[in-house]
Amino acid sequence: MLTIAGIGPGKREGMTEEVLLALAQCDCIVGYTVYTELVRALFPDKEYYATPMTQETERCLWAIGQARAGRDVVVVCGGDGGVYGMAGLVCELLASASCGEDTAADGEWGGLTDSVGLRILPGVTAALSGAAVLGAPLAHDFAVISLSDRLTPWECIERRLQAAAMGDFAICLYNPASKGRPEHLRRACDVLLHSGYVEADRICGAVRNIGREGQEQRIMTLGELRDHPADMFTTVYVGSSRTLRLGKYMVTPRGYRRSS
Amino acid sequence: MLTIAGIGPGKREGMTEEVLLALAQCDCIVGYTVYTELVRALFPDKEYYATPMTQETERCLWAIGQARAGRDVVVVCGGDGGVYGMAGLVCELLASASCGEDTAADGEWGGLTDSVGLRILPGVTAALSGAAVLGAPLAHDFAVISLSDRLTPWECIERRLQAAAMGDFAICLYNPASKGRPEHLRRACDVLLHSGYVEADRICGAVRNIGREGQEQRIMTLGELRDHPADMFTTVYVGSSRTLRLGKYMVTPRGYRRSS
Numbered sequence: 001m002l003t004i005a006g007i008g009p010g011k012r013e014g015m016t017e018e019v020l021l022a023l024a025q026c027d028c029i030v031g032y033t034v035y036t037e038l039v040r041a042l043f044p045d046k047e048y049y050a051t052p053m054t055q056e057t058e059r060c061l062w063a064i065g066q067a068r069a070g071r072d073v074v075v076v077c078g079g080d081g082g083v084y085g086m087a088g089l090v091c092e093l094l095a096s097a098s099c100g101e102d103t104a105a106d107g108e109w110g111g112l113t114d115s116v117g118l119r120i121l122p123g124v125t126a127a128l129s130g131a132a133v134l135g136a137p138l139a140h141d142f143a144v145i146s147l148s149d150r151l152t153p154w155e156c157i158e159r160r161l162q163a164a165a166m167g168d169f170a171i172c173l174y175n176p177a178s179k180g181r182p183e184h185l186r187r188a189c190d191v192l193l194h195s196g197y198v199e200a201d202r203i204c205g206a207v208r209n210i211g212r213e214g215q216e217q218r219i220m221t222l223g224e225l226r227d228h229p230a231d232m233f234t235t236v237y238v239g240s241s242r243t244l245r246l247g248k249y250m251v252t253p254r255g256y257r258r259s260s
Numbered sequence: 261m262l263t264i265a266g267i268g269p270g271k272r273e274g275m276t277e278e279v280l281l282a283l284a285q286c287d288c289i290v291g292y293t294v295y296t297e298l299v300r301a302l303f304p305d306k307e308y309y310a311t312p313m314t315q316e317t318e319r320c321l322w323a324i325g326q327a328r329a330g331r332d333v334v335v336v337c338g339g340d341g342g343v344y345g346m347a348g349l350v351c352e353l354l355a356s357a358s359c360g361e362d363t364a365a366d367g368e369w370g371g372l373t374d375s376v377g378l379r380i381l382p383g384v385t386a387a388l389s390g391a392a393v394l395g396a397p398l399a400h401d402f403a404v405i406s407l408s409d410r411l412t413p414w415e416c417i418e419r420r421l422q423a424a425a426m427g428d429f430a431i432c433l434y435n436p437a438s439k440g441r442p443e444h445l446r447r448a449c450d451v452l453l454h455s456g457y458v459e460a461d462r463i464c465g466a467v468r469n470i471g472r473e474g475q476e477q478r479i480m481t482l483g484e485l486r487d488h489p490a491d492m493f494t495t496v497y498v499g500s501s502r503t504l505r506l507g508k509y510m511v512t513p514r515g516y517r518r519s520s
Contacts, residue, residue, distance in 0.1 A: 006388075013278035016268065016384065020277065056516045080384075082391040088399035089516045095506030120392040124276065124340075124382045128266075131342040132380040139348035140412070141420050143403040143429060151515035152400070156428075160401050163427025167420040169403060246355030255411035256316045256349045 002067035002116050004087045006080035006123020009211025010038035014129065019121050022074050030063040031076040031086075032056075039076050060090050064097075067116045079125035084146055084174060087120050094118060127172040130207035130235040133217050135249030137205055137237040138170050142252075147184040148175035158191050165195035170243060170252045173236040176206075185236065189226040192238065198222060203239040205250040206230060219250045262327035262376050264347045266340035266383020269471030270298035274389065279381050282334050290323040291336040291346075292316075299336050320350050324357075327376045339385035344406055344434060347380050354378060387432040390467040390495040393477050395509030397465055397497040398430050402512075407444040408435035418451050425455035430503060430512045433496040436466075445496065449486040452498060458482060463499040465510045466490060479510045 003022045008014035015023075023029065028047045029039055036050040049066075051059045060075065067073045077085035094116065131138045143164040147157060164171045171192075176185040192198040200223035207217045208231070220228065222238060230236060243252040263282045268274035275283075283289065288307045289299055296310040309326075311319045320335065327333045337345035354376065391398045403424040407417060424431045431452075436445040452458040460483035467477045468491070480488065482498060490496060503512040 008276065008382075013281070014276050014382075016274055016276055017280065018273035021273070080388050080392075082388060082396045082398055083402075084399065084514060085396075087392070088396035088511045088513055091395045091506055091509040091511045092504075092513060092517055095509060095511075120395070122268075122274075122384045122388040122392040124384060125388060128340050128342060128382040128385060132340075132347070132382040135351045135380070136342045136345075136348035138342055138404075139344065141403070141405045142343075143401070143424070143427070144398075145401045160427040160429065163423045163429070164403070166426070167403070167423025168416075169420060169423070244352075246351055249351040249355060251348045251351045251355075253348055253352060254344060257352055 001072045002063060002090070002118050003074045004081040004085070004090055004118070004120045005074050005076050006082070006085065006121065006125070007035060007039060007076050008079060008124035009126070009129050010035070010078065011211055012042055014124055014211050016121065016123065019123060022121060025072065026074045027071040028066055028073045029076055030059060030073060032078070035076045035078050056086065056089055057093070060086055060093055064090070064093060064116060077123070079129070080123040081120060082122060083125040083127070083144065090118065126174065126210055126235040129210045131172075131237065133207045133210060133215065134205045134219065134237060135246070135251045137239060137243060137250045137252055138172060140170065140240065140242065140252045140254050142170040142172060143167070144172045144174065146174040147177070147188055149181065149184070157188070161188055161191045162195050165192050165197040168197065168240050170240045171238040173238070175232060176230040176234055176236045178232040185228065185230045186226050189222055192222060198238070203243045203245050203250055205237040206234050208234045210235060219245055219248070261332045262323060262350070262378050263334045264341040264345070264350055264380045265334050265336050266342070266345065266381065266385070267295060267299060267336050268339060268384035269386070269389050270295070270338065271471055272302050274384055274471050276381065276383065279383060282381060285332065286334045287331040288326055288333045289336055290319060290333060292338070295336045295338050316346065316349055317353070320346055320353055324350070324353060324376060337383070339389070340383040341380060342382060343385040343387070343404070350378065386434065386470055386495040389470045391432070391497065393467045393470060393475065394465045394479065394497060395506070395511045397499060397503060397510045397512055398432060400430065400500065400502065400512045400514045402430040402432060403427070404432045404434065406434040407437070407448055409441065409444070417448070421448055421451045422455050425452050425457040428457065428500050430500045431498040433498070435492060436490040436494055436496045438492040445488065445490045446486050449482055452482060458498070463503045463505050463510055465497040466494050468494045470495060479505055479508070
């Protein structure tokens with residue numbers, strides 16, 4: 001049995017009961033080091049297989065191999081495994097193996113779809129857990145965009161920012177910046193500001209270390225967001241034209257109040 | 261204490277531990293009848309206050325009033341309270357009351373922000389739980405759009421569909437149809453087909469009764485989705501140009517395989 005489990009922000013209370021059960025019952029827990037360390041604090045006696053970022057394919061192939069050998073393996077993902085997580089990659093690897101696709105990496109795992117039972121357990125992705133900290137910035141239609149250009153050309157990211165601005169979506173930005181790309185959030189703000197659809201006083205928000213020690217949040221304007229010191233532990237929200245700052249809350253109204 | 265709790269699909273195993281704890285400890289559970297009935301199956305001895313759809317403001321004001329009177333109240337929302345749920349409305353009502361906004365509905369709840377402690381507990385929204393059933397349709401950038409025009413003009417919905425198509429987002433559609441608006445999914449498919457960005461063979465999916473008895477899923481093309489019999493218990497996915505059908509999975513690759 002191979003399980004992809006979204007662990008939410010990382011603390012026990014933010015995990016679903018089915019994820020906690022899967023972790024308690026499995027033989028082995030696999031993941032990116034940041035997430036396996038969070039889980040190890042809860043289940044210290046399990047076997048762990050952790051690799052750093054960029055080792056995603058190798059890590060998932062290892063998990064598939066263990067599951068094929070009859071072990072009960074859980075691949076843990078921060079937030080939800082289906083949002084910038086490992087669920088897609090594992091499906092790809094299983095499917096290519098079962099189709100006999102002739103690549104060096106996949107060849108050795110032939111026929112996996114038949115021999116491995118895959119189960120995907122969703123979790124609370126950062127868009128949702130961060131929104132709950134700020135109030136309700138995503139309570140109407142929204143778009144989720146990662147600013148990481150490790151796997152996506154920056155032109156594609158820009159195109160999506162422009163489209164989201166044109167559609168007047170509330171926007172949630174993942175991976176707004178990191179050491180290797182400190183300017184990405186500023187560049188994204190500039191794309192929005194130059195889109196012709198978003199003004200500098202648009203209500204925005206940022207949450208850092210969601211649900212973890214040292215959680216910080218701030219509501220601000222898009223002009224201020226441009227200079228906000230975001231890092232890879234920050235999730236960013238850009239409001240739609242309807243988004244309000246209501247005291248300490250950032251809210252995108254759905255319209256219930258007008259309707260009743 | 262007033263808690264907004266997202267209950268996910270509705271079964272115990274899909275709720276987070278903090279939501280289960282809040283439900284176990286509270287005095288009173290408030291919500292739309294469909295959701296309170298799901299929770300009542302787990303906590304039959306609690307006090308419940310349930311009202312039908314369109315009574316959202318009245319229901320939230322009742323919950324605020326109970327909390328103000330010193331009771332521990334949980335407002336339950338299907339999925340996540342921050343995604344088309346009650347978190348925004350409750351923030352609006354609390355903020356307007358604390359600002360002394362002079363409306364008939366709010367006046368009687370003056371000064372609430374000080375007297376009511378608000379806590380928002382996120383949950384697994386249908387976009388994520390349905391995606392986990394299909395594979396990983398939202399594993400790269402995505403947009404979430406509701407097709408309900410009860411609170412949103414249809415022109416705004418169309419504009420967002422067109423923008424999402426232009427940005428090549430994977431799209432998750434909530435409220436694709438209901439008895440009162442059986443044609444909305446077909447109309448939305450036509451907007452996408454006429455956008456110039458999405459072909460009729462685009463990979464799409466639909467999941468009905470996610471995580472509940474009678475769960476059904478189907479992967480199909482956009483042309484087929486146009487005639488799919490969706491209802492208010494269905495969540496719909498339209499892939500991006502990169503989305504693949506891999507055997508029984510619908511996957512929007514993030515690009516890990518190419519990178520390693």
